[in-house]
Amino acid sequence: MALLHFHIPDSIPRVVMLAVTMPALCATMWIQDAHSQASQEADPSRIEDQLIEREVPSRKPTADDLSLGIAGAGTDDINVPPFILSGVTVEGATAFSGEEIAATYASLLATQIGSTELESIAGRITALYRDAGYVLSRAILPPQDVTTGIIRIQIIEGYVSHVTTDGTVPEYAIKGYASRITAERPLTLTTLERNMLLINDMPGVSLKDAVLSEDEAVQGAHTLALEIGLDRIGGSFFVDNRGSAEVGPVQAGTSVELRNTIGFGDAVSVAGFTVPSEPRELKLIRIGYTTPIGSSGLQMSVSGTASWIDAGGTLDAVGDESNLKAVSASLAYPIVRARESNLWLNTSLDVRSAEERTDFGTVFDEDLVVLRGSISGMVADDWGGRSYVTFRASKGIRLMNAAKRGDLLLSRVDADPQAATLTVDVSRYQQLVDDLLSVTLAGRAQRATDALVSSEEFSLGGARFGRGFEYGELTGDDGIAGSIEFTIAPDIELAWVSSPQIYAFYDTGAVWNRNVVFGDARQSLSSAGAGIRLTFADDFNAGFELAKPLDRDSSRTNTDEWQALFFLSGQL
Template identity: 35%
Template sequence: MAQTVPSKLPSGAEAGRDLSQPGIPMPADTAGSISVPGSAAVEVPKGAEQASFVLRSFVIEGATAFSADELAPFYQDMLGKTITVADAFQAAANIELKYRNAGYVISRVVVPPQEVTDGVFKVRVIEGFISDIVVQEDVGPVSAAIKRLLSPLIGKTPVTVDEMERRLLLANDLAGMTVRATLKPSENATGGSEMLVEADRDAVSGTVSFDNRNSPYSGNAEGLGLVQFNSFGSHGDQLGIQTQLSSPIERSFSISANYQGMYSEDGLMLGLSSSYGRSRPGKELDALDVNSVVMAERAIATYPLIRSRLQNLRLSGEYEYRAIDTDVLDNPFNRDRIHIARAGISYDLTDSFQGITAVRATIHRGLGIFNATEKGDPLASRADASGSFTKGTIDLTRVQQVTQTVSLLATASGQYAVDPLLASEEMALGGANYGRGFDNNEFSGDDGWATSLEVRYSPDMPEVFPNGVQFYSFVDTGQVWNIDDNVSHERTSASSFGGGIRINILENLFASAEVAKGFRKPTSDSSTKPQAFFTLSAKF
């Protein structure tokens, strides 16, 4: 009996949907630190309270960070008046405090030896600078990258703590690196400080995980392995290799390799990635002998406009080529070819309300060049779509600490397309992020939105869970729809709720279990059966 070939495959069985964008960058807990040696305030000599004079002029030498008008308020009310030497020293101390409050933490204000004649009192500002940078540990070729990032600090007068912080954070952005610094007064340069850099390199890192979150068309479970070789070159070069397998293994597998390195002293990161995946979906598609192959090549550039502990602003640019081939009953079914240029901006802020907010916005432009799929191509994954398109995406995340043990995680995502999209560019619901009560990528559309709220409780239970435990509950909802729908623009809505537990079994071994129930509209039966999910992962 001849098999009936559908006009398109179920959303969860279509290839190429898992080529997701990187997660929104978030502040790291292990950011580099700066240790600044303490210093005494301007020391008032004995008897200064008894010695007095009429202040005619207050001379400040060596100040370049602030204008004379900015420093005048510290002494102008005393001009023409009888003051004590202690009063003059206090004015000098206040000027030094202004420098420190402005971030010039290694600048000093001193009162040179002098005889006050004609009411003239002199102070000298020694604006601090970095005279030398010494990487104390031998961490291999990446030392050159660390010095390249920190060297712009040398000789900059005066240098601020914000400038030093940015440079150290960029050094910590090098793959597998933890970089800290201590400032030591220079023995040779007046006002200079040596930056003593401690650097630790995690040469190899990786992750192994196993879960049952994949699409049922791809089997019962999936495993992932990732190994990364960190900062092995003079650009903080990183090479990562990742493989993903389904269970049973013949249903799907993929392998990818990626490279990144920092190629400027201001933090410009360049990266390349290549991936290959093959899938043979099961269930009702097994009889159709569906076979898909996905190949993707990507080039990425990111640049940090702002890099600090409290806020970060990054620009990104990207080019991707994607080829997706699907055969049904040994006959060509889909042949998607997509060239995509992306431009994005991401921002994160750690605020005084014990929370972190992160946002990313990206413009995606499908380029009708080379072999890009043309509109009307009978082998396109969507009849009305082509490789030439424009869409915008936005992602929002808010992490809020409520009490010492209770926190909230709120997320939202949206997509707006100007043109109908090929399948792999559609927004999909279902899976670990949105639509947790549904199968992976169960619903999709050109446009869509989704939001999720998770309440987390992390009690201290050292006798039962010595490495940490977290209980959580969640609710999520979203909609997807197509541009070519009728005037009513009928939308597929999916919502789910549930809860679970995350356990740190060992320092680098983690497990989670979750139960979720989904609801969708429109459908004859809006309620789905509750589903149970698990994850087991290890880091090294």
């Protein structure tokens, strides 16, 4: 936190100067101490990120829920007398060379074969296609005379000739995605999955079913029939008590999304957050707009945020108030979009103006422009697990009168607003006993090139790392954190209640600060606890958690005692 700044003319005698400045300096020290003990939630630079972390995710079907309805690779029964295989003629193959196909049956040449081996040859060639992703292609044995020793294999390279919908969405809305499916011949699973999932990614669109049927008149041609759900308006809400005495502790948020407003596939969202019992402590509003650019999966988003905080708790005595104004523009593109793997590229430009003041003066007044980029990946494997990783880089830039190092009213005196950071997030979800028992491992690390302004610091505490502590319990230029959670999900259905989860967790983390004069450059925390999560009527969720700080007192209670936490959330 930046020091308060006073200018004393040289003409004032030293005794008078001390008499004037000592009370103010004492007040400054008291305010800084209060800030070190009070919640970082009173910092307007961080409040938006904390609230976004708790927003309710979409209930749209996941990639696993989407059935592609692809038929098997079976071959017709064949009955021929034994013969010596002297050659194979392959017709209709364009995806593979003759040498690649010949490698599948080379071991059978000049040997005696029968019906079983003939079916095996067709099956091997079909497998060659299927393993390469040509899921609609297959090899067949047309009627023929095998007494010459030369057999004929016909390759049916499958494709989709038509894409139809149930009329829920206009044809032009999916034309670009459909054209990519019909243009590829033979069709690969990569292209089919990608474009179906991109349709499902559009706001308000849910791909409920997909059926592939082969054209009886044209070999290899298929029709893809899509059943699509469309919600033109949606919303969500959450309530929890992870706030602090300064801003909370109970906080609530709600959002409304209007879809297909200017063009199909776009969305306008409005979100608001507050403290229900003391709305003056927090008022935040965010307006956003998202739209696809073309049909390749590229998305553009813009948003604007404004917040006002009139802190309570220990900061109320000094009249601590703060505000934030921020705008952001971003582009996101799916390099890979599939059911079992995804890779997203994202870039954004954030412009923020944050100010905090008390009855004694301005604590900080900071304008930032930050360029960000990230790449996020997910891979599902055959061991019943999913792995996630995200690399994020950010760099402050000098545009539009952005703050610079040495400015008097930075959120941290020693900070470099143009510093760069690299952050890595990893997590692993692993089933241990079917769907009954699972474990989730997660980690995060950050490295900075220099001391950071408050909004860019690595933070511990809150719903992810440091659950026994409030948001921003510890912050630093560099940091590392990890957590482990075991979850039991009994297969029981109760009236209005489904998908109960009982879990236990442990988390820990540490931060490092540069240029530390007082205190330790390294600080750490850890906590453990257990809880239960419930789903009601598929759309509403509730949870109760007991969490205990293990190695330091929590700023929420100023003790290391157990804390009772709850949340309610839902989709509307």
